[in-house]
Structures are given as C-alpha cells and as structure tokens.
Amino acid sequence: MDMRSEETLNSGESEPRSVKILNYLDGKYENDIARDAREGLGASQKYVPCKYFYDARGSKLFEDICHLPEYYPTRTELSILREIAHEIMGTFAHKDLVELGSGASLKIRMLLDATGEPNRAGMRYIPVDISESAIIETAEDLLERYPELQVLGVVADFTCQLHVIPMVGPLMLCFLGSTIGNMEEDESISFLRSVSDNIKPDDRLLVGFDMVKSRETMEAAYNDSRGVTSEFNKNVLNVLNNELKAGFDPSDFDHLAFFNEAESRIEMHLRANRDIRVKLEAIDMELKLEKGETIHTENSRKFTQKSIEDMANQAGLSIQNWYSDPDDWFSLVLMSPQYPES
C-alpha cells in the first residue's frame, strides 16, 4: 500500500488560497535508496540510479545546468514550446495538466500562459517529482503567478507510482526535458505502456526528446566549462553520505561524461582518482574502488525519429503531432493511446 502524508501551503493573502502537497515517498525513499545502493554498488560495473541526484541541492544544480550556454536542450525545447503552446493548449478542454518530473516547472509556465486566465480557472496543475523541494518551490511560485489555478503537488516516483496520481480527464500529461532519455530503452517502453494503459482516447501525452547530433555538441553539454555538471554528478555522493551514512569524499572522484555511440547515449560516471575504501554504515557495506574504476551515474539517451516511432508503437501510443526546432536538435511529440479499431 502507498502511504502518503499531506501538507498545505498558504498564500498568506487576506483570502488565503492553499496548495495541497501529497507525499508518497515518506519512508519509501529511504528503503529504496538502501536497496538500490546495495544492488548498484555491489555490481561489477558499479552504478547508482540517476533519480538519486535530486535532493534539494541536486535540484538546484540542475536548474543551474539549464542556464548554461553549453546545455542546449533546455533553451531548444523552450523555443519549440514558445511556438506551439497556443496550438497545444487551444485544441483541448483539459481538466488536469500533469507534469512528470516537473523540476522547476519553467516550461509548463509557457503552456499555462498560453491557456489564458478564464481557462486556467477550470484547470488543475499536478506537478509530480521525486524532489519535495522542487515541488514546494514550484507550488509557491505558481500560487503567486496564477491565483486562479488549482495546484496539487505530488511527491512520488513516476517509475513505480503512476497509480497514486489523482488525475481527472481530459488530461494533458507532459514529460519534458528528455527525462525519458534517462531510462533504459525497455524501462521507457514499459513506462510509456503503463501511461497509455491508464489514459483515455481524449487524453494527450506530450514528451520531449533530445535528438542525436554532433558528438562535440552533445559532449560539451555534459562537460560545461564552469563545472556545474561535475558538481551535479558528484552530488549523488553527498546524497549517499546523508541517506546511508556513507563516507564518500567527492574530491576522490573525477567527473566523466562521453557519448557512447553504440548505445546512442551520453554516459556519466564518477571515476576514482585513487584507490578508495568507503563505509556505508546504514547498509553495513564496505565499498572498494581501484584507481580508475567508475561508478556509472546516468545515461542520457539521444533519439532519432525512427527510435521514437518504434518506442511509441511498442508502447501502444499513436503519434498525433511532431514539433521540432529548425536544426532538429530537440523534438516534442504529442501522443495519444492507440485504440484497436472496432
């Protein structure tokens, strides 16, 4: 059973409006990270799932990454959203606008602006994120910007807790930023399949995909000159230190990010710059790394039109519309469930 806790944020105005936040991760997060660390750090190629980047500091570092000149995905996706927001929001009478992995909700504001105040008043925005700090920050910001909008924040893991999101159709479900690229191929297909199984013919899914481009451009985006991505990568060690009473010293590791062409993905690793022994007290584990050995911390898959079409098809989704920038660096794809012809 999913346990949840509830919190209410007040606007503090004379007629106070409130935003409800449902947290489905209390207790679960601690169990999951213990299990995942034991499994990932015990494997021959050591790894830590990338969802553990996003504590409050990690969420803030990701926001900083979005503003880096080298990190083209955010500004490219925003430029497409700016063009299509009216078309997307004008076509359907949505009840709930749900955003999975909402982060700072920078992008959804474009859709909300295009919706206009009268329509916003009948809508509810549901940001879903593993990071409670990101949800609270977003809810507070939106409470101020759009007083007429209902906001329901959901702190949950979208890979296994889609069922807890209290959605009312017709829905617009957004999964932006190419966060889908952080899943393995089979994970992303079963994730999309579970979305498509749970939505109705009138519902729509808008997914952002970062496309394959020159190696130089892609690698620069994950090796920025200010070292913010390196800090973001190393932050997962702070999360392990805090959550599992581990003794990692982030300076014992170097940031490594490169394009793996065979897998069509940027891989991020943390490479030990000396022989290391670390205790993770909370899970009673001692970890040994030899100098040069890596912990694999993230995959960020890069897509082609064909790989997206294949994925949608395997997940039971039809592509309704396809939006790109002039260089085809990023794609936003509008999908709906495939229904068998009767």
Ligand code: SAH
């Ligand atoms: N959509 C935003 C943020 C992308 S960063 C954008 O396009 O800029 C990825 C976001 O997904 C982070 O906010 C992170 O906390 C969240 N996230 C990552 N894995 C998650 C998971 N398994 N469940 C819920 N949220 C997750």
Ligand code: AVI
């Ligand atoms: C959230 N996700 C899509 C980002 C990406 O590009 O894979 C996370 C990130 N990792 C390093 N920089 C940004």
